[in-house]
Amino acid sequence: MRPEQIVEATLFASQAPLTAEELARADDELTPDAVAAAIDTLRAAYEEQDRAFQIYELGGGFQVLTRPEFAPYLERFDSVPRPPHLSGAALETLAIVAYRQPIGRIEIEEVRGVGASSVLRTLTDWELIRVVGRGEGLGRPLLYGTTDRFLEHFGLRSLDELPSPEDLPVALAAAE
Amino acid sequence: MESSTGQDVTEREAERPRAAGAPATATAGGESFFVELERFRGPLDLLLHLIRSQDIDIFDIPIARITRQFQVAIGDGLAGMPLERAGEFLEMAATLVRIKAQLLLPRPEPLDWEEDPRAELVRRLLEYEHFQDVVHVLQTAESQRGRHFARGYVEPRPPPRLQLPPLETTLEDLLRAAAAMPRPRPAAAFRAPSRPVTVEEKVSLLRGLLARARRVAFDRLVRPWGTRAHAVAALLAALELARRQVLRIEQASAFGRIWLFPVRAPRAAGAAGSTETGTAEEAE
Numbered sequence: 270m271r272p273e274q275i276v277e278a279t280l281f282a283s284q285a286p287l288t289a290e291e292l293a294r295a296d297d298e299l300t301p302d303a304v305a306a307a308i309d310t311l312r313a314a315y316e317e318q319d320r321a322f323q324i325y326e327l328g329g330g331f332q333v334l335t336r337p338e339f340a341p342y343l344e345r346f347d348s349v350p351r352p353p354h355l356s357g358a359a360l361e362t363l364a365i366v367a368y369r370q371p372i373g374r375i376e377i378e379e380v381r382g383v384g385a386s387s388v389l390r391t392l393t394d395w396e397l398i399r400v401v402g403r404g405e406g407l408g409r410p411l412l413y414g415t416t417d418r419f420l421e422h423f424g425l426r427s428l429d430e431l432p433s434p435e436d437l438p439v440a441l442a443a444a445e
Numbered sequence: 446m447e448s449s450t451g452q453d454v455t456e457r458e459a460e461r462p463r464a465a466g467a468p469a470t471a472t473a474g475g476e477s478f479f480v481e482l483e484r485f486r487g488p489l490d491l492l493l494h495l496i497r498s499q500d501i502d503i504f505d506i507p508i509a510r511i512t513r514q515f516q517v518a519i520g521d522g523l524a525g526m527p528l529e530r531a532g533e534f535l536e537m538a539a540t541l542v543r544i545k546a547q548l549l550l551p552r553p554e555p556l557d558w559e560e561d562p563r564a565e566l567v568r569r570l571l572e573y574e575h576f577q578d579v580v581h582v583l584q585t586a587e588s589q590r591g592r593h594f595a596r597g598y599v600e601p602r603p604p605p606r607l608q609l610p611p612l613e614t615t616l617e618d619l620l621r622a623a624a625a626m627p628r629p630r631p632a633a634a635f636r637a638p639s640r641p642v643t644v645e646e647k648v649s650l651l652r653g654l655l656a657r658a659r660r661v662a663f664d665r666l667v668r669p670w671g672t673r674a675h676a677v678a679a680l681l682a683a684l685e686l687a688r689r690q691v692l693r694i695e696q697a698s699a700f701g702r703i704w705l706f707p708v709r710a711p712r713a714a715g716a717a718g719s720t721e722t723g724t725a726e727e728a729e
Contacts, residue, residue, distance in 0.1 A: 332595060335594040340593075343594045354588075354591075355583075357580070360587075363583060364583055379569075381487060382488050382489040382490075384533070424586055424587075424589055424593065432582060437575060437578040
């Protein structure tokens with residue numbers, strides 16, 4: 270079997286993203302580098318053949334997903350629960366955690382101007398954030414960071430894909 | 446920057462269709478405005494809305510006017526709010542009043558920006574607005590991701606009710622097995638107490654049969670009596686004799702017929718080793 274075929278079979282059979290290391294476990298001959306090369310080959314082949322799916326990189330893993338233009342057809346099948354759209358409060362909190370991690374509850378609340386305990390609990394339950402450590406200071410507060418599931422939820426390869434602060438419409442420019 | 450933030454505010458307004466609570470129409474300083482407190486995620490969100498929707502220069506906020514508007518906006522909504530959330534709005538109202546008071550103090554010369562009582566509030570507002578941009582980026586990413594579907598999305602068919610038997614069976618096998626079943630005996634008109642069956646009895650029966658035949662079908666030991674006690678006794682007898690190496694048991698396939706072969710003395714071993722079928726010597 271060619272490496273591309275082995276990688277293709279493994280990705281096809283998986284419902285969740287797999288890292289190059291995980292994919293390499295499929296065969297003794299495979300290395301993460303060989304997996305990466307195989308994925309490049311497969312991606313180019315799917316592109317050329319105009320397939321309805323493609324291999325996407327999410328949160329450091331690879332997953333076969335349909336292309337966005339097929340969403341209208343698939344949305345007719347609405348029987349399987351999909352991840353919910355996050356609320357404004359959840360997105361606000363995630364935005365702060367993503368850019369300021371590791372960060373404690375008090376700092377998040379200072380930015381938002383509102384309490385954050387319950388939203389932090391919900392986001393932890395959904396594994397979009399996790400406790401990454403404890404801060405110095407009174408009570409050694411819990412510090413939060415984003416997870417791979419966070420990247421998956423937003424279809425991001427890594428945190429680097431988020432725009433850098435300078436590229437946002439409102440940069441934190443020093444007041445003139 | 447000004448145009449993009451203006452657009453941002455209107456877009457954020459459009460994102461809040463799930464407004465609840467009665468809208469408050471307030472008139473403050475001559476301008477009429479319209480606020481649904483429920484739509485705002487907190488005091489910073491409301492304050493930013495007041496500033497951006499009136500095209501106010503964030504570095505020169507008319508504190509008196511904004512404070513008045515803020516107070517009017519929260520006035521009606523606070524009553525229905527959970528205490529904690531109401532407290533968050535009240536804290537901001539108090540901050541605004543404090544800043545207003547500080548600005549009223551007489552000063553010998555104009556303030557530097559660093560000394561301006563509004564500076565800290567402006568920093569927080571800008572920071573908050575910055576994260577609203579991030580929220581916007583995340584929202585876009587989330588809806589783009591929502592247009593990709595993974596395997597398993599389309600509902601799987603319900604699993605079949607009936608589990609297939611674990612055996613490889615054909616219809617023919619099934620019919621043959623059914624035909625081979627002993628017919629249920631008609632209910633007896635009277636029931637005589639049955640004689641107890643002993644394993645020893647079956648052992649001697651088996652020995653007798655094996656002495657005269659090349660092989661014996663196991664069901665022959667059971668069929669004439671057809672009761673469970675006979676079947677159990679016959680099985681134990683066969684196992685006992687197999688253990689004593691008087692006979693050996695063979696079954697060619699699962700649920701096939703069980704054959705018992707006598708283990709002969711060495712002189713006849715060659716003949717006994719054969720499993721040829723169809724000879725006249727079979728005891729059936």
